[in-house]
Amino acid sequence: APTIRFRYGATQAVVQIYRGAKRDHDQTVAITIDWAESEFWCEIVSPRETIGDSPFxxxxxxxxxxxxxNHRFLVRATRVSEGxxxxxxxxxxxxxxxxxxATPANVYVEIGHxxxxxxxxxxxxxxxxxECFIRRSLELYDQAMLTRAVGIEFVESEEAKLIIEAKCQVCGEDVVDDMVICRRCKTPHHRDCWLYFGSCSTYGCQESHFTVPASAEAVAPPRDSSERSS
Incomplete structure (x- = not known):
């Protein structure tokens, strides 16, 4: 099968094109990207009816x-909480x-091994x-990697919120002061550690620019109607 290999940040990606197993699809494209976690396994399939036997x-x-x-995808994992x-x-x-x-079609994603x-x-x-498939797959990889960031909690608004006990991934110490935040994945670092490391330390991120969080300013409580009328 035709194969393309390339580096993506600190990891390796392999793209393969081969003849599909079904009569109504001529070809299938697969991309495989290195993933640090080897014990956790997760499978995401659309449509739901195409699920096969699990190796676990x-x-x-x-x-x-x-x-x-949930209507479009079936998800299985060895550890549901991580899934x-x-x-x-x-x-x-x-x-x-x-x-x-392109045209809507089945998607199969496996994370593990x-x-x-x-x-x-x-x-x-x-x-x-x-090109679109590769780009979308790399973006999926980036989003999946963000869930592994230390010191970040992702909420429904898709914005990152710092947890009180944020740790710098370079030195392992709590980030109490002189904090900078990765512009891409919002992971906190000590400024000195960022400058020493040269980029974001989150695996697969590779962002070279940071932002400095602004200090919150006190906001005066709203005046009630009696105060406004006086």
């Missing part, structure tokens, strides 16, 4: 809090984009479709 006895299917996503943490709004959105690109693998069939793989 402890795997469990689960649903998210989005009924529309739910993985499926942020950003990850779900990227999965939907992979499914909808030290890799993230995305597979999708095409009637005919044209260069624009291949």
């Amino acid at each position: 006895r402890t795997v469990q299917a689960f649903e998210t809090d989005d009924p529309d996503f 739910k943490k993985l499926l942020t709004r950003g990850v779900q959105w990227q999965l939907g984009e992979l499914r909808r690109m 030290g890799r993230l693998r995305v597979r999708r069939p095409f009637h005919q793989v044209r260069m624009p479709d291949l």
Whole structure:
């Protein structure tokens, strides 16, 4: 099968194009990206009816809090709590984009065994479709990697919120003062540690620019109607 290999940040990606197994799809494209976690396994499949046998006895299917996503995708994982943490709004959105690109088609995603693998069939793989598939898959990888960031909690608004006990991933100490935040994934660092490391220390991020969080200013309480009328 035709194969493309390239570096993506600090990791390795491999793209393969091969003939699809089904008669109504001519080709299938798969991309495999290195993934640091080897013990956790998760499988995301659309449509739900295409699920196969699991290689693990402890795997469990689960649903998210989005009924529309649950209708289109089936998700199984060896550790449900980690699986739910993985499926942020950003990850779900990227999965939907992979499914909808070109003509809607099945999408298969597997995370585990030290890799993230995305597979999708095409009637005919044209260069624009291949480029879009690779870009969407890398964006999915980026969103999945953000769920592993230390000191960040991702909320429904898809904005990052600092946790009180944020730790610098370079030195391992609490970030109490002189904090800078990665412009891309919002991971906090000590300024000196960022400058020493040269970029964001979150695996797969590779952002070279940071922002300095602004100090919150006290806001005067609103005046009641009696005060405004006086």
